Amino acid sequence: MDSSATDGARLPPPRAGSRLCVRCGERKAALKRPKTLEQICRECFYIIFEDEIHQTIVQNSLFKAGERVAIGASGGKDSTVLAYVLSELNRQHNYGLDLFLLSVDEGITGYRDDSLETVKRNEIQYGLPLKIVSYKDLYGWTMDDIVKAIGLKNNCTFCGVFRRQALDRGAALLKADKIVTGHNADDIAETVLLNILRGDIARLSRCTFITTGEDGPIPRCKPFKYTYEKEIVMYAYFKKLDYFSTECIYSPNAYRGFAREFIKDLERMRPRAILDIIKSGENFRISTTTRMPEQGTCERCGYISSQKLCKACVLLDGLNRGLPKLGIGSTKAGARADSDGKQRTKRSERNTSSLQGKHGNFDF
Amino acid sequence: MAACGGAGCGPQCSSSSSAGGQEDALAESMGRLSTASAAAACGKCDGGGAAVAVAGGVGMCAGCFRAHLFGKFKLSVTSNAMVRPTDAVLLAFSGGPASRVALQFIHEMQSKAIQSWEASNSQALPVFSLGVAFVDERSVLSASLPGHEIQAAIEDIRSVVSGLSPGDKRVHIAPLEEVFSSGSDDKAARLKEVVGVISDETGRDDFVRRLRMLSLQKVALENGYTKIMLGTCASGIACHVLSATVKGQGYALPADVQYVDTRWEVPVVLPLHDCLAQELNLLCEIDSLKTQQLLDRPCSGINGLVSSFVSRLREENSSREHTILRTAQKLKPFSFNKFSANGYHDFLPSRLRPKFQNIDANECTFSEILCLICGSPFSESELLNLENTKLKAQKKIDLYTAHCCQSCHFQILPAATDMYGHFFSLLPKFWTEKVDAASASHSSLRDQIADYLLDEDDGN
Numbered sequence: 001m002d003s004s005a006t007d008g009a010r011l012p013p014p015r016a017g018s019r020l021c022v023r024c025g026e027r028k029a030a031l032k033r034p035k036t037l038e039q040i041c042r043e044c045f046y047i048i049f050e051d052e053i054h055q056t057i058v059q060n061s062l063f064k065a066g067e068r069v070a071i072g073a074s075g076g077k078d079s080t081v082l083a084y085v086l087s088e089l090n091r092q093h094n095y096g097l098d099l100f101l102l103s104v105d106e107g108i109t110g111y112r113d114d115s116l117e118t119v120k121r122n123e124i125q126y127g128l129p130l131k132i133v134s135y136k137d138l139y140g141w142t143m144d145d146i147v148k149a150i151g152l153k154n155n156c157t158f159c160g161v162f163r164r165q166a167l168d169r170g171a172a173l174l175k176a177d178k179i180v181t182g183h184n185a186d187d188i189a190e191t192v193l194l195n196i197l198r199g200d201i202a203r204l205s206r207c208t209f210i211t212t213g214e215d216g217p218i219p220r221c222k223p224f225k226y227t228y229e230k231e232i233v234m235y236a237y238f239k240k241l242d243y244f245s246t247e248c249i250y251s252p253n254a255y256r257g258f259a260r261e262f263i264k265d266l267e268r269m270r271p272r273a274i275l276d277i278i279k280s281g282e283n284f285r286i287s288t289t290t291r292m293p294e295q296g297t298c299e300r301c302g303y304i305s306s307q308k309l310c311k312a313c314v315l316l317d318g319l320n321r322g323l324p325k326l327g328i329g330s331t332k333a334g335a336r337a338d339s340d341g342k343q344r345t346k347r348s349e350r351n352t353s354s355l356q357g358k359h360g361n362f363d364f
Numbered sequence: 365m366a367a368c369g370g371a372g373c374g375p376q377c378s379s380s381s382s383a384g385g386q387e388d389a390l391a392e393s394m395g396r397l398s399t400a401s402a403a404a405a406c407g408k409c410d411g412g413g414a415a416v417a418v419a420g421g422v423g424m425c426a427g428c429f430r431a432h433l434f435g436k437f438k439l440s441v442t443s444n445a446m447v448r449p450t451d452a453v454l455l456a457f458s459g460g461p462a463s464r465v466a467l468q469f470i471h472e473m474q475s476k477a478i479q480s481w482e483a484s485n486s487q488a489l490p491v492f493s494l495g496v497a498f499v500d501e502r503s504v505l506s507a508s509l510p511g512h513e514i515q516a517a518i519e520d521i522r523s524v525v526s527g528l529s530p531g532d533k534r535v536h537i538a539p540l541e542e543v544f545s546s547g548s549d550d551k552a553a554r555l556k557e558v559v560g561v562i563s564d565e566t567g568r569d570d571f572v573r574r575l576r577m578l579s580l581q582k583v584a585l586e587n588g589y590t591k592i593m594l595g596t597c598a599s600g601i602a603c604h605v606l607s608a609t610v611k612g613q614g615y616a617l618p619a620d621v622q623y624v625d626t627r628w629e630v631p632v633v634l635p636l637h638d639c640l641a642q643e644l645n646l647l648c649e650i651d652s653l654k655t656q657q658l659l660d661r662p663c664s665g666i667n668g669l670v671s672s673f674v675s676r677l678r679e680e681n682s683s684r685e686h687t688i689l690r691t692a693q694k695l696k697p698f699s700f701n702k703f704s705a706n707g708y709h710d711f712l713p714s715r716l717r718p719k720f721q722n723i724d725a726n727e728c729t730f731s732e733i734l735c736l737i738c739g740s741p742f743s744e745s746e747l748l749n750l751e752n753t754k755l756k757a758q759k760k761i762d763l764y765t766a767h768c769c770q771s772c773h774f775q776i777l778p779a780a781t782d783m784y785g786h787f788f789s790l791l792p793k794f795w796t797e798k799v800d801a802a803s804a805s806h807s808s809l810r811d812q813i814a815d816y817l818l819d820e821d822d823g824n
Contacts, residue, residue, distance in 0.1 A: 070475060196609065197677065199687040201694045258680075262673045270566070270666060272774070273610050279770075280614025283743050285696040 007345035030238075034230035035271055042238055046339030049235050053223055054089050060210050062221045063178065065096035070176040070218075071165050073101040073122065073130070078182030080122060080243035081232045082224060087126050100174065103285050104166045105134035106159055107142025115244040122242065133170035135162055147250055150324040155250050158319075161311045165303055171218050179220045185262060186229040189274045190224070193259045199226055201286060208281035228249060228274060230267075232253065267332070416564045426650045432645055436638045437469045444623040445631040445703055447591060448479075449489040454536075454589040454630075456580050457496045459517060461648045463595030464524075465637055468653060470494060470593060471528045478530050482537050496525050497536040499579045503552040504540060504559055506574055524654065534588065538579045540572070544792050558790040559781065565666030566611075567775030574738055577632075578792070584630040592632045597640035598675070600689040601634075609747060612772040616740035621692045622701040628737055631703070640685055642678070698741055735769035736799060738778055740780060747771060760800070764788050767799050 001363045021029045027041035029359050033048070040048070056062075063069065071086060073079045090097050103119050106112050116132065123130035137143050139162060173298045188208060195204040206212065224232070232351060236243055254332075265275040297303065298310035305311070314327040406425035441447055446471075457463045477491040498521055503513055518537055525535050541551035553581060555575075562568045580592050601621050608617040617627065625632040635646070648655055677684040685767060732741040733750065742750065746769055753766035761784050768777060778787050788796055 109464075193606070196605065196688055196691045197684060198693045201691060204691065232627035258673070258676060262669070265669055266666065269669060273666065276612030277610055279612040280609040280617070283612075284617075285615070287694055287696045307473065 011349045034233040035228045067177040068098040070102040070171040072104045072181040073119045075118035075244040077243045101130040102170050103132045118244040130220045165312045183222045184224040184229045189277035205286045430741045440635045451492040452589045453591045454495045454584045455593045462597045466595040466643045474531045495534045497583050500539045536583045538583045543578045564775040596634045597636040597639045602685040603691045615743035618697045626700045685820040734766040737772040
């Protein structure tokens with residue numbers, strides 16, 4: 001992410017005599033579009049970028065007039081650009097949405113408090129109300145506390161599970177009809193690959209859905225499903241949007257996971273590969289003989305779950321009982337790890353870490 | 365001669381390392397497998413010898429490791445009815461470790477069958493016959509590989525095959541350009557030209573793989589073979605899973621990762637489907653099976669990138685390739701991914717027949733539309749595009765183009781649309797003849813109702 005921002009910052013200023021925009025043929029080209037490699041001017045880039053997102057929203061019927069929509073806001077580039085663009089499109093195309101920002105405070109000193117300051121500024125700049133829910137309020141534990149209890153390994157699992165649920169709970173609290181997140185095309189392509197690599201057929205079948213949880217109380221939408229990460233950075237740069245770009249201090253290496261690196265290499269070689277991966281994910285047909293987990297609700301907190309207790313309650317139970325590693329890894333793997341001893345456990349943990357994307361697991 | 369078919373991983377996929385990296389990769393893989401079981405006894409025969417390999421989590425001595433791999437090979441062959449006593453099997457041989465092991469194993473199955481046949485009194489069933497094919501790609505290789513080295517490799521192949529007895533085995537050397545059999549012009553030049561028109565590196569790679577499969581089909585059809593056996597192993601299939609995903613071929617992907625593929629006139633089978641490249645490399649080392657590293661060309665473009673990625677994953681977790689394979693096998697296969705002709709399973713041992721009889725009963729018609737170039741089944745959006753084009757196509761070129769999947773459209777068809785005609789004219793005639801036949805059938809229907817059509821300006 002830092003490197004992306006830096007790459008954006010290093011874009012050379014338009015040179016005298018440089019070629020004209022291939023779209024309007026009038027202004028000087030200011031950039032080469034990451035998705036298509038077309039050389040276009042700044043104004044055309046804004047139009048194309050926003051219009052593609054608009055088309056995605058319309059063609060997938062993401063919203064209905066009058067809906068109250070929570071924008072998951074982390075202060076990072078994706079959610080900042082999402083808040084800005086959604087606000088613009090809502091105004092330009094009269095979606096009629098009641099938009100507000102919803103942030104989750106994980107309780108990471110030196111990281112989340114700074115990023116939330118960014119969201120508070122966004123609240124003022126974009127005129128969107130902001131609501132913050134915290135792990136401390138919901139679970140009684142901050143991430144700082146959790147890391148003290150279990151160390152750096154696997155803390156991303158806790159954070160990913162808690163954050164997803166926290167967003168849903170915050171949205172319910174504020175009576176939202178929909179949640180939108182800033183997951184972009186790169187994120188989704190990465191998730192498709194990770195699910196293939198991990199053999200997770202259940203997630204593979206749904207990780208490309210632009211809307212998830214339609215059967216649940218608050219559906220969750222990804223308007224940036226087909227939007228490239230580099231273009232989001234570029235848009236933020238040219239629009240001079242205020243965002244926070246430091247990586248999480250508890251997972252500094254997550255950004256450099258194998259799959260992420262692979263996707264960046266692919267993108268350099270063939271820009272459309274990211275969309276092609278998403279298209280593949282959309283076209284996979286799961287064999288009907290494969291048993292898919294059934295959806296139900298957690299008997300303790302009522303959250304959606306395929307088990308008796310949802311993942312968050314299992315993890316929370318472990319924390320509260322002083323057994324934080326309870327719930328890490330599947331039951332079968334856990335049992336085997338015990339019998340095989342330390343060597344297997346160590347290898348298992350190392351294996352898990354390299355296949356995490358940024359910020360740990362994607363719980364699409 | 366028209367053969368429709370799929371872009372399965374060719375024999376070259378069986379070994380994903382470059383020639384230079386091959387030895388290092390082998391040394392590394394041996395080291396890694398050995399380290400895990402250093403000084404440990406064989407877990408199978410209980411102290412029979414020092415463990416040299418770990419497979420399936422168990423340390424094994426050389427003999428047990430070999431038996432383990434052979435068992436997987438044999439199980440693939442029998443449980444998928446790959447080879448019947450009446451079959452003539454053509455083994456695609458590239459010289460790499462995987463096809464070398466496949467040759468060895470299928471030869472051993474043949475030998476055992478011959479012994480049984482000679483020992484039995486009834487002699488009711490024949491023994492399948494076996495031939496070996498090597499696709500000579502000199503005409504598309506860069507000048508970096510001298511022709512005389514390939515010739516030496518071919519002589520090595522002949523001597524390897526002649527050393528396998530009992531059972532006579534013919535060796536077929538198939539120059540890639542022979543696929544362009546129609547007309548009397550220079551085939552090699554034509555091959556070079558059509559490959560040269562493809563500007564995308566990955567597209568060229570995939571196109572040559574396709575030609576390789578067509579070459580094998582041609583040899584098989586001309587010489588009476590009923591099956592083509594590839595040395596594609598689990599590692600090659602894992603690479604293909606990711607490559608196809610990256611190319612947007614998620615719908616078609618399951619077609620290429622099954623044990624059996626009957627899209628072709630001569631069905632294609634993958635008996636090493638469950639064996640890892642690492643295991644096969646090690647077995648060649650243990651058994652001193654000679655391999656030809658010279659012929660291993662590194663994959664380029666997207667395929668090369670995927671190959672490197674999978675190698676890296678394997679180093680970190682040796683079962684990752686199997687996980688990828690398992691994921692892909694949970695995707696729905698196509699009707700052509702099993703044998704369903706009436707009576708096909710009649711020669712099977714009686715204990716296996718009930719399993720296949722159920723399959724026969726559920727037989728469904730092969731109705732997929734396949735890509736003109738790579739043979740991938742069309743996804744819904746590709747079918748819609750094809751139907752739309754049929755309604756308004758004014759030129760054959762438009763129909764040919766619409767019969768190409770989106771991936772081939774992007775990476776194989778020329779970037780400039782005015783080059784399409786030239787490209788299609790270079791292809792072997794039987795490729796486009798299928799579209800012509802389908803188009804003629806459609807025109808014939810239109811003719812029958814032409815009197816009742818109101819739009820008189822419409823016409824092909």
